[in-house]
Amino acid sequence: xxxxxxxxxxxxxxxxxxxxxxxxxxxxxxxxxxxxxxxxxxxxxxxxxxxxxxxxxxxxxxxxxxxxxxxxxxxxxxxxxxxxxxxxxxxxxxxxxxxxxxxxxxxxxxxxxxxxxxxxxxxxxxxxxxxxxxxxxxxxxxxxxxxxxxxxxxxxxxxxxxxxxxxxxxxxxxxxxxxxxxxxxxxxxxxxxxxxxxxxxxxxxxxxxx
Amino acid sequence: xxxxxxxxxxxxxxxxxxxxxxxxxxxxxxxxxxxxxxxxxxxxxxxxxxxxxxxxxxxxxxxxxxxxxxxxxxxxxxxxxxxxxxxxxxxxxxxxxxxxxxxxxxxxxxxxxxxxxxxxxxxxxxxxxxxxxxxxxxxxxxxxxxxxxxxxxxxxxxxxxxxxxxxxxxxxxxxxxxxxxxxxxxxxxxxxxxxxxxxxxxxxxxxxxxxxxxxxxxxxxxxxxxxxxxxxxxxxxxxxxxxxxxxxxxxxxxxxxxxxxxxxxxxxxxxxxxxxxxxxxxxxxxxxxxxxxxxxxxxxxxxxxxxxxxxxxxxxxxxxxxxxxxxxxxxxxxxxxxxxxxxxxxxxxxxxxxxxxxxxxxxxxxxxxxxxxxxxxxxxxxxxxxxxxxxxxxxxxxxxxxxxxxxxxxxxxxxxxxxxxxxxxxxxxxxxxxxxxxxxxxxxxxxxxxxxxxxxxxxxxxxxxxxxxx
Ligand code: SF4
Numbered sequence: 231x232x233x234x235x236x237x238x239x240x241x242x243x244x245x246x247x248x249x250x251x252x253x254x255x256x257x258x259x260x261x262x263x264x265x266x267x268x269x270x271x272x273x274x275x276x277x278x279x280x281x282x283x284x285x286x287x288x289x290x291x292x293x294x295x296x297x298x299x300x301x302x303x304x305x306x307x308x309x310x311x312x313x314x315x316x317x318x319x320x321x322x323x324x325x326x327x328x329x330x331x332x333x334x335x336x337x338x339x340x341x342x343x344x345x346x347x348x349x350x351x352x353x354x355x356x357x358x359x360x361x362x363x364x365x366x367x368x369x370x371x372x373x374x375x376x377x378x379x380x381x382x383x384x385x386x387x388x389x390x391x392x393x394x395x396x397x398x399x400x401x402x403x404x405x406x407x408x409x410x411x412x413x414x415x416x417x418x419x420x421x422x423x424x425x426x427x428x429x430x431x432x433x434x435x436x437x438x439x440x
Numbered sequence: 441x442x443x444x445x446x447x448x449x450x451x452x453x454x455x456x457x458x459x460x461x462x463x464x465x466x467x468x469x470x471x472x473x474x475x476x477x478x479x480x481x482x483x484x485x486x487x488x489x490x491x492x493x494x495x496x497x498x499x500x501x502x503x504x505x506x507x508x509x510x511x512x513x514x515x516x517x518x519x520x521x522x523x524x525x526x527x528x529x530x531x532x533x534x535x536x537x538x539x540x541x542x543x544x545x546x547x548x549x550x551x552x553x554x555x556x557x558x559x560x561x562x563x564x565x566x567x568x569x570x571x572x573x574x575x576x577x578x579x580x581x582x583x584x585x586x587x588x589x590x591x592x593x594x595x596x597x598x599x600x601x602x603x604x605x606x607x608x609x610x611x612x613x614x615x616x617x618x619x620x621x622x623x624x625x626x627x628x629x630x631x632x633x634x635x636x637x638x639x640x641x642x643x644x645x646x647x648x649x650x651x652x653x654x655x656x657x658x659x660x661x662x663x664x665x666x667x668x669x670x671x672x673x674x675x676x677x678x679x680x681x682x683x684x685x686x687x688x689x690x691x692x693x694x695x696x697x698x699x700x701x702x703x704x705x706x707x708x709x710x711x712x713x714x715x716x717x718x719x720x721x722x723x724x725x726x727x728x729x730x731x732x733x734x735x736x737x738x739x740x741x742x743x744x745x746x747x748x749x750x751x752x753x754x755x756x757x758x759x760x761x762x763x764x765x766x767x768x769x770x771x772x773x774x775x776x777x778x779x780x781x782x783x784x785x786x787x788x789x790x791x792x793x794x795x796x797x798x799x800x801x802x803x804x805x806x807x808x809x810x811x812x813x814x815x816x817x818x819x820x821x822x823x824x825x826x827x828x829x830x831x832x833x834x835x836x837x838x839x840x841x842x843x844x845x846x847x848x849x850x851x852x853x854x855x856x857x858x859x860x861x862x863x864x865x866x867x868x869x870x871x872x873x874x875x876x877x878x879x880x881x882x883x884x885x886x887x888x889x890x891x892x893x894x895x896x897x898x899x900x901x902x903x904x905x906x907x908x909x910x
Contacts, residue, residue, distance in 0.1 A: 265478035309634035343585035
């Protein structure tokens with residue numbers, strides 16, 4: 231499984247002005263019975279997008295509106311991705327074509343899961359976030375350019391804003407490096423730590439009869 | 441420098457810390473279940489890797505399995521395939537499995553403590569956000585994504601940044617009818633569902649010290665609903681008494697040495713936290729949620745808030761939307777709202793003490809006509825214990841449904857679910873839109889409040905129950 235690689239991209243915005251969007255909305259639990267990562271694009275925001283009989287809602291949910299087709303940046307309300315740890319949420323967002331999410335804050339586990347899948351969770355100050363939400367609603371031709379190497383975002387007015395991203399995640403995504411490979415380069419240190427910290431947990435062998 | 445328990449556990453587990461990079465953190469216990477692990481095992485296979493420490497890994501099936509009698513096959517083909525995949529993965533990689541027919545099966549966060557695997561001072565992870573439950577033992581326990589499950593399987597380590605610390609001090613004494621669930625719902629109502637983001641809670645204070653281990657688990661369980669990835673309580677005599685003699689707890693001289701080590705974990709006098717909050721247990725009432733996130737909760741005597749009273753427009757919008765989804769009217773009291781279903785179970789409140797509380801209310805009574813009452817034990821062990829005590833008979837005689845162990849209607853993956861538009865009062869932890877079935881509506885509450893509601897069919901204040909004993 232190749233690690234995701236992210237560089238510079240330019241794309242349109244999709245407004246989702248709801249606070250505390252939880253991962254149960256991003257991918258409802260009944261779609262978690264899959265044993266692979268494929269085919270989750272239809273599960274994305276499923277219950278906000280589809281009627282009980284499986285047809286698309288009319289009027290459609292925002293990500294299905296034809297005027298937002300192909301737009302890859304979601305502008306969402308505060309505390310996006312709250313709730314369950316399901317990585318199915320970023321898998322589904324990625325499968326649908328979302329490359330970045332702009333919000334004023336993200337839930338911790340979602341943020342970590344998104345970065346591992348090459349989706350940028352970008353935290354913006356409230357005024358800039360509000361401006362972009364407005365643009366997303368009103369100016370369909372507007373695009374934003376995100377340059378991960380520079381950690382900048384160029385908004386439709388031509389202004390360039392830097393955004394916070396930790397240096398480590400930035401480097402991993404720019405170079406397409408894999409976190410598991412990185413940990414494995416330190417396996418001597420892991421072995422040393424294990425022998426100096428033997429611990430008392432053993433799942434294979436109970437100490438006492440039940 | 442004085443340290444908090446969070447910093448002590450963190451420091452003892454840092455394997456490596458490179459400049460600018462997150463720490464490589466050693467993991468003592470990795471809990472695995474059928475829903476968030478298949479893609480991780482597939483990843484291992486693709487890389488040609490093995491599970492580094494099967495002796496620090498344990499699996500069970502809980503989320504998607506039916507709670508109907510175990511001698512019936514799993515009817516849902518996808519759920520059956522997922523459980524089969526877990527069995528195949530565990531067999532191939534040597535991971536011990538308490539499978540869906542095992543006497544030790546149960547919700548992953550119920551069986552870890554039961555088996556004595558959850559121990560103070562440990563780092564514990566699981567591909568599940570309610571891993572915070574294990575913090576009740578003074579462990580640093582948090583949920584991870586599936587990519588991280590793969591990392592831990594392969595290396596028994598994770599990349600992590602040091603969390604910030606948040607002291608939640610609960611002082612005073614709970615009044616009769618008010619329980620651990622009400623403490624945590626009150627905290628979340630005060631700080632909001634994002635209030636603890638980036639932090640780990642340490643629960644302290646006289647009201648926390650007075651709680652049993654099962655009550656502490658209820659509180660730590662919902663740390664994630666307050667935005668914190670983990671929450672913990674420093675271990676004390678209550679912790680050691682619970683653990684002693686459990687199957688995987690240390691024995692003999694090892695036990696004595698372990699307890700001596702665990703006693704050093706408590707936060708030092710004068711340790712400082714990034715954030716603090718104090719809650720007065722004396723003033724707490726039973727809590728109920730009225731909205732579509734766990735922060736939308738109120739004391740049971742309260743009335744449903746009005747979006748017009750919200751000064752923040754985003755909060756007003758969220759509240760309007762929640763009331764619309766719940767079909768509730770601002771200004772109405774929450775007591776007296778009718779429910780279709782009562783769900784007693786989950787990793788928040790599916791342990792034996794929870795079932796005893798509910799049974800105590802339902803004993804010799806009958807549930808309200810037309811109300812479906814489901815009691816789902818958190819584990820096979822809880823189920824056996826409840827049956828030894830005759831609780832199953834109490835529930836059945838009252839007209840409740842007594843089921844096999846699992847997550848059940850907490851997440852509604854297994855067929856136990858609400859119909860669109862139905863209301864449930866639930867002892868679980870999430871009231872998100874559709875969480876308990878598409879279109880279903882959830883009121884979160886304690887087992888006492890849920891049981892009182894079962895008797896009347898409308899949300900009822902457990903403090904009005906005759907002979908209420910806490
Ligand atoms: S009982 Fe509910 S919250 Fe707990 S592990 Fe199962 S699905 Fe998750």
